[in-house]
Amino acid sequence: MPHGITLIPGDGIGPEISEATVRVLEATGVQFDWDVQEAGIGAAEQYGSVLPDDVLDSIRNNKVAIKGPITTPRGGGFRSVNVALRKMLDLYACVRPAKYYPGVRTRYDNVDLVIVRENHEDLYAGVEFERGDPAIAKISEITDAADLGPIRDDAGLSLKVISEYGSERIVRFAFEYARQFGREKVTAVAKDNIMKFTDGLFFAVARRVAEEYPEIPYQEVLVDNMTMQLVQKPELYDILVLPNLYGDILSDLCAGLVGGLGIAPGANLGDELAVFEPVHGSAPKYTGMNKVNPMAMMFSGMMMLRHIGEQSAGDRLESALADVIVEGKSVTYDMKPTPDDPSAVGTSQVADAVIEKLHHMD
Numbered sequence: 285m286p287h288g289i290t291l292i293p294g295d296g297i298g299p300e301i302s303e304a305t306v307r308v309l310e311a312t313g314v315q316f317d318w319d320v321q322e323a324g325i326g327a328a329e330q331y332g333s334v335l336p337d338d339v340l341d342s343i344r345n346n347k348v349a350i351k352g353p354i355t356t357p358r359g360g361g362f363r364s365v366n367v368a369l370r371k372m373l374d375l376y377a378c379v380r381p382a383k384y385y386p387g388v389r390t391r392y393d394n395v396d397l398v399i400v401r402e403n404h405e406d407l408y409a410g411v412e413f414e415r416g417d418p419a420i421a422k423i424s425e426i427t428d429a430a431d432l433g434p435i436r437d438d439a440g441l442s443l444k445v446i447s448e449y450g451s452e453r454i455v456r457f458a459f460e461y462a463r464q465f466g467r468e469k470v471t472a473v474a475k476d477n478i479m480k481f482t483d484g485l486f487f488a489v490a491r492r493v494a495e496e497y498p499e500i501p502y503q504e505v506l507v508d509n510m511t512m513q514l515v516q517k518p519e520l521y522d523i524l525v526l527p528n529l530y531g532d533i534l535s536d537l538c539a540g541l542v543g544g545l546g547i548a549p550g551a552n553l554g555d556e557l558a559v560f561e562p563v564h565g566s567a568p569k570y571t572g573m574n575k576v577n578p579m580a581m582m583f584s585g586m587m588m589l590r591h592i593g594e595q596s597a598g599d600r601l602e603s604a605l606a607d608v609i610v611e612g613k614s615v616t617y618d619m620k621p622t623p624d625d626p627s628a629v630g631t632s633q634v635a636d637a638v639i640e641k642l643h644h645m646d
């Protein structure tokens with residue numbers, strides 16, 4: 285039986301890397317029944333919505349999706365389709381592995397981290413008020429009355445929301461993930477010395493959940509210290525569990541430790557549904573140029589294969605990607621010593637090389 289999977293190519297570089305990824309996934313020999321869905325600006329023009337109901341229905345039906353990046357306009361315009369998708373499908377856990385593969389140009393050769401980022405709360409909850417919104421004056425009355433001082437009337441306001449419920453399920457997810465994948469340690473990251481009632485709550489809940497997993501060592505590190513620790517000695521860490529904003533920032537940092545966004549995969553997981561996608565965005569300036577690295581999406585596909593029970597295909601795809609990386613021949617500009625290296629190949633040539641490796645394993 286083919287696996288029914290929702291495929292959202294996205295926009296910008298999304299369609300090119302999706303096409304390359306579909307080719308390598310199919311070359312593993314696993315059978316797929318792709319349900320291709322549009323979201324983002326293209327969907328708005330065609331269907332009148334950036335996130336049509338059909339997209340959500342398809343994912344609810346298939347339970348698994350793989351998606352390319354989708355552009356979010358900066359400042360004004362619509363809110364992020366990516367954030368909306370995660371919210372509407374209750375994909376509360378964002379999992380972003382950062383693993384070193386030999387051949388990657390990086391200062392580190394000993395990184396094998398997994399970022400587990402809470403996906404709904406924190407400053408990403410969307411509780412925001414534009415400068416001049418009368419709600420800000422009302423909140424200012426409250427802060428003033430509580431001896432916290434007024435909020436300036438020329439300020440915009442975003443509220444940081446962290447709940448016991450949200451913290452508990454992301455931390456539990458991190459420990460369950462550690463158990464399932466045999467990981468050694470869970471480190472919670474926040475800043476409770478300053479944000480006592482939000483990050484403090486996150487740590488308190490994490491500590492309590494950690495007691496239920498006595499076999500897995502647990503520690504807490506302040507996020508500012510963590511950025512330094514990760515640059516100096518990333519090998520000391522294994523699973524990092526974080527509230528939304530810190531998780532977003534540290535996952536790019538960790539991608540940088542292991543060779544950059546071009547090879548950084550991700551998954552958004554809920555209790556029932558899963559959407560796999562690269563960490564990077566739609567890199568609009570490279571649209572249609574057959575230039576960018578499809579490996580981040582291919583590694584996301586590898587995670588998807590394991591998620592749907594195709595462990596051996598996932599392992600073979602990982603080996604094929606690792607072989608192409610270590611050879612260093614059929615890789616895109618971002619994996620070469622300089623970005624203008626004339627020996628860099630294009631997106632679809634990377635797919636060809638990975639497929640060749642897969643065929644050699646047969």
Ligand code: NAD
Pocket residue numbers: 352353354355356357366545546561562563564565566567568576577578580618
């Ligand atoms: P980006 O990740 O798209 O690109 C930043 C830079 O990283 C690029 O200019 C390029 O130099 C490099 N890069 C990214 N992907 C690469 C790849 N596959 N191969 C080689 N190099 C690569 O980040 P941005 O410019 O901040 O965002 C562009 C758009 O993407 C924005 O609209 C943003 O909102 C959106 N975005 C979407 C998602 C998503 O769909 N999940 C995630 C992040 C950003």
